[in-house]
Amino acid sequence: MTIMTDPPRDDGFRLGKLISDTRYRSITFQVITLVLLVLGIGYLISNLLANLADLGQDLSYDFLAAPSGYDINQQPIPYDSQSTHLRATIVGALNTLIVAFLACVTATVLGVIAGVLRLSKNWIISKLMAVYVEAFRNIPVLIWIIIIFTVVANVFPQPRDFRGEEATASPLFGVIAATNRGVYVPRPYFTNGFGLTDEEALSQGATDADAFELAATQGALLDWLVILAVLAGSFFAARAILNWANRTQEATGKRPATFWPTLAVWIVPITLVCWFMGLSWEVPELRGFNFQGGILMRGSLIALWLALSIYTGAFIAENVRAGILAISKGQTEAAAALGLRPRRIMNLVVLPQALRVIIPPLISQYLNITKNSSLAIAVGYMDLTATLGGITLNQTGRAIESILLLMLFYLTISLLISFFMNIYNNSVRLKER
């Protein structure tokens, strides 16, 4: 141990002090390390570029602007084989986000239910949930994806089984056709919506089928935006009713009944709008090789969605269980002493506190779902790994560029999910004042 007897002489800065002076030494070494690290990485990159140049290859993203030449079956945005690789990349990215979003929602619902039920006092229910959690957590998700896909492909009838007099299969309720290619469900559309009719499109200078289709697409988009706006309005109205009920309760001690007004606020406007715009359903019909019309939920999407949901749901169930167990039993007993029933205790006392424990690991599970969705290629779901990291990579041979883009995409998405979930986490975390 050194004991400083004199204050250090302030005789200005000398170069030797970078090593000899403890005030500077640590910084000196850090700077040296940083420089060496940068040099090392720089060398690796220059080595890569030099070797690529030796092989006659270079890094170039020009291929993204070239026509892709291949078709994608699930297209959230218009796309055909003459579109660019960039558009194919975007289609793939959207498909990734679609399945990740769907799976996050269902996994959360499943996980919360299973986690709560595993703590049930009912022996059968708690053991069933234990079996579910252990079975799904301990078998790789890829295997679940393939199992569900194989089951869908082999158990459900082929479209041609629905045909003819001696059809061996018939649509559910006459409108939903579950085939081994996916499930065809009726598609809603509006006969009296905001889309241009053919005459209107004609008067605006549309001349060919593509232009008509474009007008119809834009009209349909407008219709759905209206529906969305009405639903948002209902949401805010319902919240206003709740606030009003809370205020009344605080002021008078009596809580007004809010069930019927809330129900009306949700149902009446949307019904009126749908009736006004002429809501109709396009029922899938068997024409040619496949069902035509309606919406097709592809077998690959169903398999991936279900597998990711139930697999990650099992992990979330454990997080939820841990969260609930972390809440002191005294809380439950205190709530029970106040006369609350078990369901209300769970909803009002235990779960809100458990969220503090549940949310952080839940973020990781959402990240896992998003990253695991790249297993889509196993069942031919056209996510980003299948379009950019699969076909585009293969057709153009631009492996390094494609993989770099893939990494960038998944990194960005993961960081974004993390960011937003952490904002949510901060909002439910224990406030210390």
Added chain:
Amino acid sequence: MKKSVFLGTVAFAGLAAAAASAATLDDVKARGTLNCGVTTGVPGFAEPDANGEWQGFDVAVCRAVAAAVLGDATAVTFVPTTGKTRFTSLASGEIDMLARNTTWTFSRDTDLKFDFTGINYYDGQGFMVPAALGVSSATELDGATVCIQTGTTTELNLADYFRVNGMSYEPVPIETGAEAVQQYLAGACDVYTTDRSALAAQRAGFENPADSVILPEVVSKEPLGPLVRHGDSEWFDIVKWTLNALIAAEEYGVTSENVEELAAAPGDNPEVNRLLGTEGELGAMMGLDNEWARRAIAAVGNYGEVFSTNIGEETAIGLSRGLNAQYTEGGLLYSPPFR
């Protein structure tokens, strides 16, 4: 001082790496085994048999090159590659050559910096449908669901074919041929499309091959052949001329049975003599000895023998020679002269 040693080592390692990538022949000789990229398994073309020995039409090319270069047809390390990994494997040097029914295209030859050493199978893309569908022509396939291996030229041809003919289809992308067959047999797709040779090979493995028909339309040219990296012309020559030697051997009637005999007692056909190294110095011109072609032919047989033992009409695959007959018999096989 230490720094300069470090930089020196780094620079030397860099130079060594650059030099190593140039001469594939030296690498192969030093290693004593040929790294050859093949498919993960297509019956007749490349598939391990019950003993784990790779067998097949594409495998024979690998074995012929190994026999010519190393004198041992078994000195091959087979590297199974998928449609997605094949080019990266070759470009990175993991394999010395790729013999994996890969279609010779302009962009693969130029932009991807590979060299196709010739064509060992002239193929075309076809469609297979269940006979029960009653479809007799690909023009009736409007609206069909099509199983397709992703990342192949067939995928692009399919999009073009349906687009040009004003038809629509629903693609079901599949990673491997085995998976496609499984989906096709389960009826998850109406049509399976790939090269006609592969269709025939896979149909031969079905329980009831007669339940499926291969439609008459051939919608593309699929010249399949081995390929090597750009920039090593000596190695390119060796692979190219080994393939040519097999083709020429059939033309001149040299078989795996009579090759030793013909080499021991040179006949009066100078071309055969040059091929078998009893006359001239052809082997030395590309850095091999003069018996290179003799060893290759002795190991796997001539092109006709390779064809008939692996995929010919006597096998379960049952492909006829068609375009793959010698030019003298109305086919497209034509080896440049050995002189």
